[in-house]
Amino acid sequence: MIQVEELFIAPEATVLEALRKLDETGQRILFIAPEGRLAAALTDGDIRKFFLRGGTPDQPIDLAANYHPLSLPIAERGRAKEVLQTHRIDALPILDKRGVITDIVFAHGLDVDNRKRANIPVVMMAGGLGTRLYPYTKILPKPLIPVGEQPIAELIMDRFRDFGCREFTMIVNYKRGMIKSYFAELEKDYTVDFADEDVFMGTGGGLCLLKGKMHSPFFFTNCDTLLDVDFGDIYEYHKKHGNLITMVCAFKHYTVPYGVVELGEDGGIAAMREKPELDFLTNTGVYVVEPRVVEEMRDGEKIGFPDVIERYRLAGERVGVYPISENSWMDMGQMEELEKMRRKLENQP
Structure with a gap:
């Protein structure tokens, strides 16, 4: 206590x-x-x-x-x-x-639930090869890799469901038959639909498959990112600021484990810093997106979603950031991070 x-x-x-x-x-x-x-x-x-x-x-x-x-x-x-x-x-x-x-x-x-509700759809980008998690992904698609007793994609959906989200769409490609079979057999109180991506189109390109299907703002998430946040508050922030896209970013503090040397114009040493510390915001791969973005996607375009955001930002559209603490973000995109996520969810040191 x-x-x-x-x-x-x-x-x-x-x-x-x-x-x-x-x-x-x-x-x-x-x-x-x-x-x-x-x-x-x-x-x-x-x-x-x-x-x-x-x-x-x-x-x-x-x-x-x-x-x-x-x-x-x-x-x-x-x-x-x-x-x-x-x-x-x-x-x-x-x-x-x-x-x-x-x-x-x-x-x-006191069993007081002060979380805001966010009853909007969730779209999960789940079609990648998961090369950073090889050889696990040679057998299983990344969304089905277990963290403890549940696949990561199911854990992510459970977090959203706790805030009122009941409609999920997965954009699938690699080993999509396994993904569809798992969620078809899963006992759940939410719906999961699928959009088949036949050619890899990046983390953003697959949204073009949802044209005519998204009629409200929606959460857009990677399939390897687990956030311990108030999704209702994120959605309220998005609406309050009138954003086209809101990016959830985690504050990161990083200490460079080496002495850093800066070169001068003459090849000499301009400055030296011993193990400098860096503070920055990093993209967690979770967003709130207006349906207009889907309708304006270019059919068949291979593009990462950060590049979609940059395109709108340069055009003067409202793109916002919702910052969260580093401890609120778990990313299993790499092998060592997968083990850290498992231990954190099981409250192990």
Whole structure:
């Protein structure tokens, strides 16, 4: 069980340090509480909004924190579930008469479901050869490679289903007969349709097979990416900002394991940096897409979906980014990542 003090963070800490602490605790909220007294709260959503305003990971968290967080006095603790549901928040600090946090009530501990719904279709690009997972994919298509007791594609669908998605379409090619057979026999409370891609058309080209079939915004996902996120919130963000496409991106922190040398114009050393650290957003391969994109796809064009996005971006269309934490993204596209995903889902170190 987590201790209250584990969720405290100093106001001078950086946003990057806050992201790391959120990942370490597995929670979605931290508190600035000098000597235990509640001063501010910082959620993963606050950090996301901070980045969207142009903030950077090296800035202090007080620029992103909420200095007017909701709380309850000990005497009113019985109202916690009502407050959590009314305000759709994940955690509520309980304060004594001095304003000291004595406890934190979490929505998930009270069977409170504050997730937003996203009852829109999901399209999964599932036709690739999965060469990075060879030799597994010599026997099984990538969507059916098991992570624990379930194939990755089924795990992904289960995550979307939890947010209200009930209509799935898989664009299939390699070993598609096996994929169709598996989902035909699977007991499920959602539908799975298929679009046959006879020639490999890249991660975006296969969308042309769905012309005339998509009548609402939809999630578009790779078949090897598992996100621990609020898909309802992603969809609401997409609508609120009027985006044609919204790309879900994970914040990544990477330390180069070598000393880096920069060359000058004369062949000499211009600068040296020992194991520099890099912070960047990377594409998770999950998107919200307006149906217009499908109708405007060029028939038979082989193209990656990032290239489709770039085409619209250069044309001045609204393309947005929904940032998530690194710990919210699991990618089994490579052998070592497949094992890490399995261990994480089974709560192994």
